[in-house]
Amino acid sequence: MGLPPVLAQRLSLPVVASPLFLCSGPELVKAECQAGVIGSFPALNARPSSLLGDWLDEIEESNAAYALANPGAIVAPFAVNQIVHRSNDRLEHDMNVIVEHKVPIVITSLGARPEINDAVHSYGGIVLHDIINNEFAHKAIDKGADGIIAVAAGAGGHAGTQSPFALVREIREWFDGPLLLSGAIAHGRSVLAALAAGADFAYVGSAFLSTDEANTVPEYKQMIVDSSASEIVYSNLFTGVHGNYLRGSIVAQGLDPDNLPESDASAMNFGSGGNTDAKAWKDIWGAGQGVGSIKERLTVAQLVQTLKTQYVEASQDLLGRVLADDVLEPAH
Numbered sequence: 001m002g003l004p005p006v007l008a009q010r011l012s013l014p015v016v017a018s019p020l021f022l023c024s025g026p027e028l029v030k031a032e033c034q035a036g037v038i039g040s041f042p043a044l045n046a047r048p049s050s051l052l053g054d055w056l057d058e059i060e061e062s063n064a065a066y067a068l069a070n071p072g073a074i075v076a077p078f079a080v081n082q083i084v085h086r087s088n089d090r091l092e093h094d095m096n097v098i099v100e101h102k103v104p105i106v107i108t109s110l111g112a113r114p115e116i117n118d119a120v121h122s123y124g125g126i127v128l129h130d131i132i133n134n135e136f137a138h139k140a141i142d143k144g145a146d147g148i149i150a151v152a153a154g155a156g157g158h159a160g161t162q163s164p165f166a167l168v169r170e171i172r173e174w175f176d177g178p179l180l181l182s183g184a185i186a187h188g189r190s191v192l193a194a195l196a197a198g199a200d201f202a203y204v205g206s207a208f209l210s211t212d213e214a215n216t217v218p219e220y221k222q223m224i225v226d227s228s229a230s231e232i233v234y235s236n237l238f239t240g241v242h243g244n245y246l247r248g249s250i251v252a253q254g255l256d257p258d259n260l261p262e263s264d265a266s267a268m269n270f271g272s273g274g275n276t277d278a279k280a281w282k283d284i285w286g287a288g289q290g291v292g293s294i295k296e297r298l299t300v301a302q303l304v305q306t307l308k309t310q311y312v313e314a315s316q317d318l319l320g321r322v323l324a325d326d327v328l329e330p331a332h
């Protein structure tokens with residue numbers, strides 16, 4: 001099937017910077033696109049909803065001006081995320097703005113709906129839908145999505161529990177369209193590993209939370225830098241859906257991260273605090289197990305350059321090993 005033209009264009013790195021509730025806005029998205037990776041934000045971050053059109057204007061104009069001023073630069077396209085859940089009462093309004101702006105890539109999460117896919121296809125856009133298992137991947141494609149974002153174990157925010165190797169293999173048995181892999185990818189070697197596993201792109205979230213351009217408070221940025229995988233807590237308490245959060249932020253709200261009560265999907269209201277006073281995402285900070293690879297606070301351009309250097313080194317190392325190990329020789 002190959003990649004649709006919007007995903008087939010040259011990028012600095014095969015990375016889509018994922019949407020981050022409350023944390024990604026125009027500053028972050030512009031910096032991501034202008035560093036040559038696909039940038040994105042949840043439509044819900046533009047508050048009030050009348051701001052969404054202004055944000056899209058700002059990103060489009062800035063990217064166009066940057067491309068004009070830097071003819072050799074790679075400027076990547078951007079994506080808008082729609083939370084397709086009944087608690088999102090802006091869905092229709094935001095879809096109209098997306099269609100008006102002909103947003104090239106729409107990322108749908110927490111629900112797959114044919115009419116959303118049809119609306120995006122009406123102007124030539126594509127839809128990538130995020131899933132946590134092969135069954136949901138089938139449903140997404142049956143309902144008309146163009147590509148799949150496989151959210152494996154260890155991802156920041158709402159996350160699955162399956163191994164990325166298992167998930168990608170099962171999907172690739174029947175789907176040869178655009179496939180993105182996410183879950184604890186915060187190093188250039190891991191970007192290469194995602195491609196080696198069979199994905200077309202790595203989908204990276206937490207690594208961007210600590211960048212200068214992210215709309216995250218300094219304490220959150222620092223906690224990302226200071227934390228490692230064992231400080232990530234998987235709980236459904238805060239939104240009704242299982243997700244990964246920074247242990248330190250749970251403790252700071254007076255909760256015991258080792259004894260959190262269970263919630264359930266009926267409690268789900270994107271951004272709610274479940275049965276706690278703390279507000280998910282605002283007070284309880286989401287992050288994936290890849291935080292151990294994030295050693296310092298950087299600008300987006302520096303982070304992308306670091307990932308790129310690691311990715312190139314990893315590619316060279318692996319190629320060297322393949323050649324040295326004689327695996328290219330026919331079996332005797």
Ligand SMILES: Cc1cc2nc3c(=O)[nH]c(=O)nc-3n(C[C@H](O)[C@H](O)[C@H](O)COP(=O)(O)O)c2cc1C
Pocket residue numbers: 018019020021022023042081107108109130151154155156157158182183184185186203204205206207281285286287288289290
């Ligand atoms: C703080 C935070 C907020 C997130 N908000 C959203 C969101 O609004 N919509 C969405 O589709 N995914 C959201 N995600 C999930 C990411 O899009 C992505 O799946 C995840 O960050 C990838 O794993 P990683 O963080 O380990 O790189 C969020 C993740 C984090 C850490």
